[in-house]
Amino acid sequence: MDRLLEEKFFKLLMLLSLAIVVGSLFMVVTVIVWKGAPVMTISMLTQTSKGGYYLGGTEGGILNAIVGSLYLGFGSMFLALMISLPAALALQKDYIGRTKAAYYIRLSLDILWGIPSIVYGAFGFIVMLYFGVKASLLGGIIVLTLLQMPIMIRAMDEVIRLVPQELKEASYTLGATKLETTAAVVVRQALPGILTAVLLGFGRGIGDAASILLTVNYTDNLPGSLLDSAASLPLAVFFLLSMPSPEVQQRAYASALVLLIIVLALSITSRYLSRRFMKNIIR
Secondary structure (H helix, E strand, C coil): CHHHHHHHHHHHHHHHHHHHHHHHHHHHHHHHHHHHHHHCCHHHHHCCEECCHHHCCCEECCHHHHHHHHHHHHHHHHHHHHHHHHHHHHCCCCCCCCCHHHHHHHHHHHHHHHCCHHHHHHHHHHHHHHCCCCCCHHHHHHHHHHHHHHHHHHHHHHHHCCCCHHHHHHHHHCCCCHHHHHHHHHHHHHHHHHHHHHHHHHHHHHCCCHHHCCCCCCCCCCCCCCCCCCCCHHHHHHHHCCCCCHHHHHHHHHHHHHHHHHHHHHHHHHHHHHHHHHCCCCC
8 A cells, every 4th residue: 555655756756757847848949929920020030130139239130140150050069060070989899998087078978968058158258369279160169069068968878788789790791881880880870869969969059048148249230251250049038138129129029939949840850860860770
């Protein structure tokens, strides 16, 4: 009887936890849509801001912030992926092995994962000052890449470690090299998990404001090169919500709604691709 009550209690606790998570997500989405949808117009999406948008200007739209965020998010995601995937593969026992070096590298990545993003921003700002580089789109991409890499590497590392050893041994038996086995077997088997890791990194990168506060600056115009300043949706939300004007605050909710749509669209696309690639997974 006691065991039955205990089981019912923990089952209720799990259902309550699930309800809290789903309810929180529903409330966040509802508030953002309720506040942002009424001011979401064509001009809001197709016009750049005017008169110093971060300072509370009410003219123009948020096109410069949308384009800047997409450049920052996808640019840093691509760069982080190019570095993180080889690094995660190198941590496997086929290369570094179960050594102290691999252990300390994973420990360092876990520490870097937990460092607040403002620290990355301050570090990037100090380095840029040292080399005499002004705040720009390139600086923001590099800082966001540093922010995303620990997330991607550790997530990919854990997924790749789940690939059955038998598949690798079968590939070696057929005469494949380590590099060929890694590219044709390991990466293919871990591809759904790799996509999830990329999504985790992108979600943190495109939604982060602290790390780019000092490294990207701001402009009412669209960035023409990597050395130009850029606006971003997270910073637009941050600054506009601090303004006393209700009209300006509504624009902040519109920026938040666009940011939410971008993340949700990428999440849905990632889930779709993961399901397609799961057909090739050997269990």
